[in-house]
Amino acid sequence: MENTLIVLTGDDWEGLFHNGKLIEEEHSIHKSELVNQMKQYQTFDVRFLWLNNMGLKWISDEGSFPSNFEEISKEYLG
Template identity: 40%
Template sequence: MKIVYARGDDWEGLYIDGELETQGHSISLSELLDIIKEKGVIETAETRMVDLNWLGDHGTLPNNIEEVRWEQ
C-alpha cells in the first residue's frame, strides 16, 4: 500500500494506492487513523507538494493521482 499526502497552500489530500481518500483544508489525525485502520498495514508513505498555480486553476485535487501536477 502506498500513501501520498498531497498539500498545497491551504488544501491537502490523502491518496492511497493512487486513489483519493479524503481532501480539504485540513485532515484530522483521527480521520487519518480511521482510514489507515480500514486499509491495513502501510508499506510506504510520502509527502509531496502540489503545484500551487495548478491547484489554483483546478480548485480541488483529482480522484486519480496521475492527474496531479507536483512542484519541481
C-alpha cells in the first residue's frame, strides 16, 4: 500500500486512510477534502471501500475506525 488513499464508508461514517494510517474521520469526507489530501500526498491512487453488515455492527460497537487500516478484518469489507 504505497502512497494510497482509502475512503472507507460505514453507513453514515467515513474514514480516510493514507498508507494504512487514519488521517481523517467524519460523517462524510467531502470531495474538496479528498482532493486536498490527494494534492498533499501527491497521489491519484484512491480506493473506495465499504463495510458490509458485519462491518457495520463492528463499527457500531467500536465507535470509531482504528488508527491503522490493517486492524480492520477483511471479512468486514464488502
